[in-house]
Amino acid sequence: MSITFEKLSYTYQTGTPFEHHALQDISLTIADHSYTAIIGHTGSGKSTLLQHLNGLLKPTSGKLVVNGQMIDTKTKNKQLGDLRHEVGFVFQFPEAQLFEETVLKDISFGPKNLGKSETEALEIARQKAKLVNLPDDVLEKSPFELSGGQMRRVAIAGILAMQPNILVLDEPTAGLDPKGRIEMMEMFKQLYEKEKLTIILVTHNMNDVANYADNVIVLEQGRLLRQGVPTEIFSNPEWLNKHHLGLPQTTAFALKLQERGINLQELPLTEKKLAQKLAALLQREVK
Known part of the structure; x- marks a missing residue:
């Protein structure tokens, strides 16, 4: 089932006097099991759009439907329980939400709140810890003894333990070094492919858009x-430049080669595609 925004x-x-129109007349559909990137400048409405997905915000007008559940101006908070289990949020620096004595207890907190027994919750926690590549020897440690990257994985495992079908990522690699950022993005790719999750990513990193997303939404001043x-999105550098949006590094390099x-x-988005095109050109030259 899809996610649909209607006006x-x-x-x-x-x-x-401080009235601010953050989103205006947004109509779009996000397909089930898609990997969607939302891009746009600070203030374009990206985070506001995300917060509608599980009812943290409710529309001033119009509506959205998330996997069959409608949210509009009249929706009450008590109607949103199922939706908030359906949609898992990974905000920037999710490790700030850790609080339990051990990694295992922290990950199992959500399932226990949903009515799972202690045994069931701990089993789910172990499964999700494995899913985010946390080693067994950290499960009984305090999460605050771990590295920053491992702490973030604990927090993400806790979100996955709620068993959402939609995973929303708001700048999830903020503060990580390049190696940690790549490892984190590859982990989300594995979750997308193996767990069949719908992924919605807000990012300013165009390389991540090119390497992972199959759908891109561009917002500007609260409008789609x-x-x-x-x-399609990266095929017109002039249009991107006009709207102050960047190109993936590989595409920018390919553009210089064309110049x-x-x-x-056509402009390739990834290193692999660029290498294939250059290899094909060299083969033609040899012939």
């Missing part, structure tokens, strides 16, 4: 600017 608008502090597959007379026909 959704949201205004902060309505009727006050464009939606499409990454090859120097190397005809690649």
